[in-house]
Amino acid sequence: MGKSKSRVRQSRExxxxxxxxxxxxxxxxxxxxxxxxxxxxxTLRYGQRHQAELKAAxxxxxxxxxxxxxxxxxxxxxxxxxxxxxxTMKVPKGRxxxxxxxxxxxTYVPARNTVFLSLALAWAEALRAGHIYIGVNxxxxxxxxxxxxxxxxxxxxxxxxxxxxxxxNNWDLKIHTPxxxxxxxxxxxxxxxxxxxxxxxxxxxxxxxxxxxxxxxDACLLRNKGFQEADG
Amino acid sequence: MGKSKSRVRQSRExxxxxxxxxxxxxxxxxxxxxxxxxxxxxTLRYGQRHQAELKAAxxxxxxxxxxxxxxxxxxxxxxxxxxxxxxTMKVPKGRxxxxxxxxxxxTYVPARNTVFLSLALAWAEALRAGHIYIGVNxxxxxxxxxxxxxxxxxxxxxxxxxxxxxxxNNWDLKIHTPxxxxxxxxxxxxxxxxxxxxxxxxxxxxxxxxxxxxxxxDACLLRNKGFQEADG
Numbered sequence: 155m156g157k158s159k160s161r162v163r164q165s166r167e168x169x170x171x172x173x174x175x176x177x178x179x180x181x182x183x184x185x186x187x188x189x190x191x192x193x194x195x196x197t198l199r200y201g202q203r204h205q206a207e208l209k210a211a212x213x214x215x216x217x218x219x220x221x222x223x224x225x226x227x228x229x230x231x232x233x234x235x236x237x238x239x240x241x242t243m244k245v246p247k248g249r250x251x252x253x254x255x256x257x258x259x260x261t262y263v264p265a266r267n268t269v270f271l272s273l274a275l276a277w278a279e280a281l282r283a284g285h286i287y288i289g290v291n292x293x294x295x296x297x298x299x300x301x302x303x304x305x306x307x308x309x310x311x312x313x314x315x316x317x318x319x320x321x322x323n324n325w326d327l328k329i330h331t332p333x334x335x336x337x338x339x340x341x342x343x344x345x346x347x348x349x350x351x352x353x354x355x356x357x358x359x360x361x362x363x364x365x366x367x368x369x370x371x372d373a374c375l376l377r378n379k380g381f382q383e384a385d386g
Numbered sequence: 387m388g389k390s391k392s393r394v395r396q397s398r399e400x401x402x403x404x405x406x407x408x409x410x411x412x413x414x415x416x417x418x419x420x421x422x423x424x425x426x427x428x429t430l431r432y433g434q435r436h437q438a439e440l441k442a443a444x445x446x447x448x449x450x451x452x453x454x455x456x457x458x459x460x461x462x463x464x465x466x467x468x469x470x471x472x473x474t475m476k477v478p479k480g481r482x483x484x485x486x487x488x489x490x491x492x493t494y495v496p497a498r499n500t501v502f503l504s505l506a507l508a509w510a511e512a513l514r515a516g517h518i519y520i521g522v523n524x525x526x527x528x529x530x531x532x533x534x535x536x537x538x539x540x541x542x543x544x545x546x547x548x549x550x551x552x553x554x555n556n557w558d559l560k561i562h563t564p565x566x567x568x569x570x571x572x573x574x575x576x577x578x579x580x581x582x583x584x585x586x587x588x589x590x591x592x593x594x595x596x597x598x599x600x601x602x603x604d605a606c607l608l609r610n611k612g613f614q615e616a617d618g
Binding site (some may be wrong): 195210224227228232233234236262264265266268269271272273275276277279280281296299300302304305308309312313315316317318326356373 | 403412450458459460461462464466468482494495496498499500501504505507508509511512513521531532534537540541543544545547548549607
């Protein structure tokens, strides 16, 4: 990158977008792209059972011409405590929408969004990016404590205290959660309106070896119901 | 580990201790050990220039008979922005105590303690540990925003909102910062009183290839001054 190009680019506002390669984060990236930010996609692999999402994330990041795509591995599996990282725990299958909406599921990864946002914060500060996008929503996932609006607002307050930028020059970091109050069908409709490549996204918690979704985990059931509703 | 032993141990309170292998975190571990907790040491490597600290941390963790020592690598170097992770930036050498106490130094790692505490939180929740120990202190490092008491208290509030335990059953997590208001000499005196193996610890930001401290970075200067004062 030449120096003059760098100077021009500095004037564009930067956004760090957490990109898993699923429906929600892809729609988030599409939305951030539509606002004209210089985009930095951050994919965090955390000892999941599958790596197919990373491939999807790379393809999607390229599609949006992100300035940089960082993929970090964090071995949350070392801590256990979740069906998504602990091979001895089972991913729940075939649950009703009703049972999904009650309590915190076994697929909850301890403090996941706190870890994700803190890494996004680290990158945002190094880049002096004023925006972080995260595709959390709490209608479908009411059971995940770290998808709730109160958590996000609290993290924003923490960011101000935690960083050199926040302390020295009142660096203003906004955490964008545009999907917070949307259901899956609404997210899909938004993604389609933005021409996001939703076909490339993966949602399954427990895909088969060839990457084919299981069709029965909470994420598959919610995704499929969302597409049905969006098409209906 | 036998099942019966596991049952007995459950009754002991658990503490996750952030252990870098330096003076401060080693004294912190010694203090947590003196309180009788079942200990879980967490060493986070973040793309530092040197790996000698990890070796020191392993030796110290073994010395205290920790139940488990987890060493995770997080590639904060991918984000840049600090002389500790970015090879193109220089570690400041030979600074006066006065200049050290003004402003945020180049060795500041963006959002480091937010990342560290969020990972400690993830493990603490998975373990149902009610305690995290972190050896931050803000007298010598007034320039690091994420070493200040206000930051720590804000993180404690976040932890309650961020976790299943905090939401479902009022899991009470306490973040212990026993060194918060101590200078180096005071920390060294405390470590000695607790018979912590301070000789094994490493502080240097920029050691030579054989692990020998440079003697001139802020961390070396503060350490040496601390030992002089403690001995004086």
